[in-house]
Amino acid sequence: MVVQVLEETQRRKWDSSDDALFYAQPRFVQHLDAAFRQRLTELYRERIPAGAAVLDLMASWVSHLPEEVTYASVIGHGLNAEELAANPRLQRHWLQNLNRDQRLPLESASIDATLIVAGWQYLQYPEAVAAELLRITRPGGQLIVAFSNRMFFTKAPQIWADGSDRDHLAYVAEVLIAQGWPRPTLIAEQTRAPGLPGLIGAKGDPFFAVIASRPA
Numbered sequence: 001m002v003v004q005v006l007e008e009t010q011r012r013k014w015d016s017s018d019d020a021l022f023y024a025q026p027r028f029v030q031h032l033d034a035a036f037r038q039r040l041t042e043l044y045r046e047r048i049p050a051g052a053a054v055l056d057l058m059a060s061w062v063s064h065l066p067e068e069v070t071y072a073s074v075i076g077h078g079l080n081a082e083e084l085a086a087n088p089r090l091q092r093h094w095l096q097n098l099n100r101d102q103r104l105p106l107e108s109a110s111i112d113a114t115l116i117v118a119g120w121q122y123l124q125y126p127e128a129v130a131a132e133l134l135r136i137t138r139p140g141g142q143l144i145v146a147f148s149n150r151m152f153f154t155k156a157p158q159i160w161a162d163g164s165d166r167d168h169l170a171y172v173a174e175v176l177i178a179q180g181w182p183r184p185t186l187i188a189e190q191t192r193a194p195g196l197p198g199l200i201g202a203k204g205d206p207f208f209a210v211i212a213s214r215p216a
């Protein structure tokens with residue numbers, strides 16, 4: 001059963017046209033800076049064991065998984081076929097607009113780790129997605145939702161567009177807990193720009209993550 005957390009007004013976004021149109025053209029860009037990406041890869045290295053079945057939900061042409069680790073499978077999902085085809089880590093992928101249909105075409109208890117990077121902020125029905133993620137996650141498996149402080153503003157629902165970084169962390173946690181996920185671990189860190197600029201104080205994109213584990 002899906003427990004609703006948002007009011008309908010909080011699901012609204014400036015650009016209400018089909019998200020598939022917004023993502024129709026591939027964007028071969030990095031959405032997050034090198035400092036953020038490095039921190040994320042380090043987190044994956046720590047948390048996701050070799051041999052895991054991994055789902056990269058709301059993915060693009062880049063993978064943040066550590067290159068040296070071998071997983072049983074890496075399945076990708078997103079909205080642009082060209083971007084997903086160019087992602088070197090994905091063994092297979094599918095396209096699905098999660099603001100139209102939240103049912104995931106995956107077996108129950110089949111995934112060890114689901115990753116969502118700079119994606120949750122575009123979900124208008126995160127409750128139903130979170131419930132589906134709990135269904136497909138194996139006991140002992142986990143969900144890692146990572147994001148920074150930027151977004152495609154017109155595509156973010158009001159709940160995200162109006163919130164602060166701290167609000168975002170609390171909101172993701174609240175939606176997960178409402179669907180039966182145990183209380184997640186929250187990470188909020190400033191990053192340091194790579195190389196010399198970092199050594200003299202330059203900052204990178206701030207790093208936020210919500211990590212939830214399905215009880216074993």
Ligand SMILES: C[S@@+](CC[C@H](N)C(=O)[O-])C[C@H]1O[C@@H](n2cnc3c(N)ncnc32)[C@H](O)[C@@H]1O
Pocket residue numbers: 019023031057058059060061062077078079080096097098099100116117118119122
């Ligand atoms: C800012 S990009 C981040 C991509 C990738 N996770 C990364 O780290 O580079 C946002 C991604 O969210 C996904 N997305 C946005 N709206 C979506 C929707 N309505 N349904 C499914 N996926 C969506 C798309 O795959 C898009 O590439």
